[in-house]
Amino acid sequence: MAEPSSEPGLFDAPDPGAGSLGTNTHSSAPLAVRMRPRTLDELVGQAQLRAPGSPLRRLVEGDQSMSLLLWGPPGTGKTTIAGIVSLQTDRRFVEVSAVSAGVKEVRAAIDAARGELARGGRETVLFVDEVHRFSKAQQDALLPGVENRWVTLVAATTENPFFSVISPLLSRSLLLRLESLTDEDVSSVVDQALADDRGLAGRYRLADDARAHLVRLAGGDARRALTYLEAAAGAAASTGPAAEPEGDATLIDLELAETAVDRAAVRYDRQGDQHYDVTSAFIKSVRGSDVDAALHYLARMVEAGEDPRFIARRLVILASEDVGLADPTALTTAVAAAQAVQLIGMPEARLNLAQATIALAVAPKSNAVIKAIDAASADVRAGKIGPVPAHLRDAHYGGAKQLGHGGGYKYSHDEPYGVAEQQYAPDVVQGARYYRPTSLGAEAAVKERWERIRSLVRGVRGGR
Structure with a gap:
């Protein structure tokens, strides 16, 4: 079986001794690992998944055996959810990375889970990260474990599973869509990490512009935000007194935050x-x-x-x-x-x-499209709507012919060049010219063709 990836999902921290996600992590573990949510209620964002009665909550609290397919951007909690399922249902946690594992590793993980059940041991959560990277044969290898419930499969993907996951696996899994975290969500994660004993335990405080910078650069990825925060805290610790301590809390200002992530702050307010x-x-x-x-x-x-x-x-x-x-x-x-x-x-x-x-x-430019629809809309708003010409009205219902509907209509495909000379627009705008193509780029050919068609339709010459 593949080792846990060096860059696990959001807050993921396998406990190698227990073969599952442990509730405790060593103090040298990355900040994102130490701050990993332990329950659904600690999970930030994804309110639709945490709501009372939601499928995920029923799965966790009802200890049901069900396979999950988690689809969402990086850093939104896919690996975290796998860990929560393992912790709250007391299942073993086994991770297989689709980047490095093959069919052999997949089958070995499932066989080990089956053997554990046969010995009367715990059920297993098999977490497959980046499942879209698996070939069809590798995904097929997951099916026996899912069908026989030897494992609770939790597969994560950043790509559309309807294109990247085989249909048999998709149909046997509960698909949960994870949304990008908002800036408020990420800021909440940062604040919690600053205060929580598992995190920075109140030893640092963030200037407002530094927090905004870290949140902005995180781009909705909580793991990335905590990685940046940890780097900034390290930079602040190395500056000593120059970091402007306030009590026992060392200030992390914008300059320190910029230095830590090696990127200048973008002077840009998305709300301003x-x-x-x-x-x-x-x-x-x-x-x-x-x-x-x-x-x-x-x-x-x-x-x-x-x-x-x-x-x-x-x-x-x-x-x-x-x-x-x-x-x-x-x-x-x-x-x-x-x-x-x-x-x-x-x-x-x-x-x-x-x-x-x-x-x-x-590309060559033309604003003829917007000018055309704006001109047509202006006429409609001015009341130039008029009745639809009788020969264009619907003639498919009983009594329509007695009303004169459809009489005299010329079927375009029966006419020379596929263009019939007849009135289409209401009388009030019969002479209107909305679309005025330019002579730029491919529209030059459109202009030439439209002028010929217009003259045929309206029975005039010279495109007028």
Whole structure:
């Protein structure tokens, strides 16, 4: 069986002597290990999983045998939940890392759990981290243990399990979706670590800007926040009196926090003016086709811990608002980036955001799409709605023909070029021209084609 990973999940600390997650950890263990939640009530965030009557709470408190598939970003509590299931149900804890383990290790772990049960021993929680890295054969090897309940499988993944986990394993497991921790959640974890005897036990205090810096850089990952805090506490301890002690608590200021994580604080307030200023500059740089400036502002948002889904949504909007049909692939690229953000999460998704940013910045630009829908909306708001022409109305119900519905309608596919000359718009806007394509990029060809089609549809020449 593989050794526990060197960078375990959130607050994970296997007790090698007991073969399970122990309730006590040695004082030299990493801060994230020492602060590992021991019960569901200590778990920060994931309120939907901790709620009374939730499947996870029923599993833990009812001591049921059920396999779990935990899907969520890094540092949100996947390994912690596996440990809580083990501790609160008094099961052995065995971890297999999908990065290093093969079919042999998986089968050995299941056989050992089966043997333990045969001897009248405890049941086993088999935790498989990054299960999406397992091949189909490796995932298949888990099925006997799950089906026969020789183990309580808890598998963790950061990728969409509907794409990365085999159907038989997915159907036999309870899928729990973990959400990214909020800044408030991460700040709560930091404050608890500062005060708790298992953590820093009140020996340090954080300046407000230092706390904001650590929380921002953590990006919703509690494990990362505690790693940064521990590094900052170490830096503060090494400075001695220069750390400005207040009583018995040594101050960790912004400079110390920056030094500890080797990264300058990003002067960016996601709730203040900087948020809107940087976002505005980002969009205008893409619109203005300055790739380098756009990447600069993208990096500022990413480094500040901006929600990548927000950035992706802005790019999807921009693809239609500022590029449009000048490059018909722009929207596809932006949507693909947004899907990639959901699928793989940060920090890797910054690559997808950067690719989309570059593609949209270098693309030819057209605002004809937004001008067209705005013009049409303006007419509708002004009351120019009018009745639908009779030949376009629904003629499929009884009595429709007696009302004249559908009479005289020309089926486009029966006409030359697949375009029928007939009225489509209500009389009140029959002569309106909303879409005015530009001659930029691929929209130049769209413009030429639309002018020909418009003349055929309306029975006029010259596209008027």
